[in-house]
Amino acid sequence: MKRAAHVYAERFAVERDPASAAQQQEAARWEIGPFDRGSVPEASLWLHGVEIETKQRVWIALRGHPVGWVANVETEVRARAVMASRSPFIVPVLHAGPGIVYAEPPPARPRPQLRAADAAACAVQACEVVAQMHALGEAAPYFGPSHLRLSERDGVWRIAWLLPGQWALDSLDRQLAERARNPTGKKRPAPRRTEDSPITVARRAVVELFAELLGPHERAGRDELERIRRKATECADMPALARLFLPLVAEPVECAARIEAMPVVRTVPKRERDWDAIIRDGEATLPSISRKNAAYVALPLACAYHQRATRRAAAGEPALALEDVERALKLDPCVTYAATRAVLRDRLGQRAAARAGLATATVAARATFAAGGVVRDNNGVIVGTAERVAPADLAHALEVGGLLALHDDEPVEAMDALLEAFTLAPTAARAHALGAALFRCGHVAAAADYEARSVALAPDEPRYVWALVGSLLRLGRAEEAREQALALLRRSPDDAAQREKFARVFGA
């Protein structure tokens, strides 16, 4: 490559201007579309270059239109996890965010035909990578030949998996596979979405990889393939599957040691998102995009701030949480965030400010909700649209407002807010809080009705049952009250606290 005119991420000399390459990659992804229809050359999905310091050749997947920011930032966070895994069977990721820079992978096609021992070794390597990905909470790596590549060095075959990869590349793989299966190109019904677990999907894909790599003259391997196919369905994790290939590999001792070191994952854990990293990226990205497209980053970024605020609140850091939620509200004045701000202000001893701020936000949200997202001028003419307010979001804000009013000993105000919240989106907690407000207003029979609904919605919640018991006793319906309490004891026979409470109120 000539001396670079273009540099990417200050580390990589690249063949062309990254901005125009990003546009080309975006256009190629649009060409492919969401239904695997369009076909583009694979090269159009990459920007090629070299790492300036090492002269290593690299392939770069660039970010496209800001509409894809959420997917991009998530993929890049996964790419950093892949970088940290340092597996010899994964194509090295040299840089992640913005864009992902991979060391140049081996060619994708054609798949080689291997001896059984080599095919089995590659299958074991695939098991190892999948097990590592599953441990990271990465459920579905792409198995197609553009991602799961193979290379040979000194007669030794090994896999070189491009992770986290690109959906567009996987789409090209699927199109090629479909053309091979169905050369006439006649339209066939779309395959049904699989409900199989990630472990099952990976198990099947690894066995098929082995079958695909097995040379046509590998008779012994073919016999083993049938055994492996039968036994694979009993494997609950990737190390168990890898052990099925052990009789075939050339170096079983070394291979067995690798298998023993693999993580055993039987249920892929939920991947915790790194909100700090997402927020850093969002704040860095926001100034670089046009005003017109800013909301594609601002709205998800506000979500990220709100998630971090929620975690900080749970960790007993309300002041830090409040900073996050204030930023979220600047980015997106959403009524849910206003409700969270009110809760946090309340925890910090600022109940008056909490209620005033929430009241303003609730009034605005109620108006938007009533208008169905339509903005009219003074003459009632539609002049634009606004973000719609979901009933659940408005109900949440009303519930928070109602609870704060209840704590301020304003049961009438609380009752109005909680009744509206329950009507919009009934939940056990709302019915319970509404019951409490009604009780304090002296409407004991109505309180008992809503408390009975809270118990019906969440029968195992003792707090709701005892609230109902209290109202029934006040109404002189002692036998009904006793029945409700007894039902609670029957549902949780080992709960000593409930037994003790029952004995205090009703005797043994």
Added chain:
Amino acid sequence: MAGALGLTAAEARADIIPEPRRPSEWKETPPPMPEPPPEKELPTLPLVVLLAVAVATASALRLRQPAAQVCG
């Protein structure tokens, strides 16, 4: 398709780019809530015992009444 409509590819894309949204998958943790309403004070045993005694007494009286009539 875009050409047939007299649109450039970029214009066609601009028409189908979705509206900005709050990603639902980024709402994984429920937001914090205020404390629930304080629990009601429930009457403790003596009151209930009194009620029970009262009910038992009333029942006993009703039972005795016909017997008294027979005796009378």
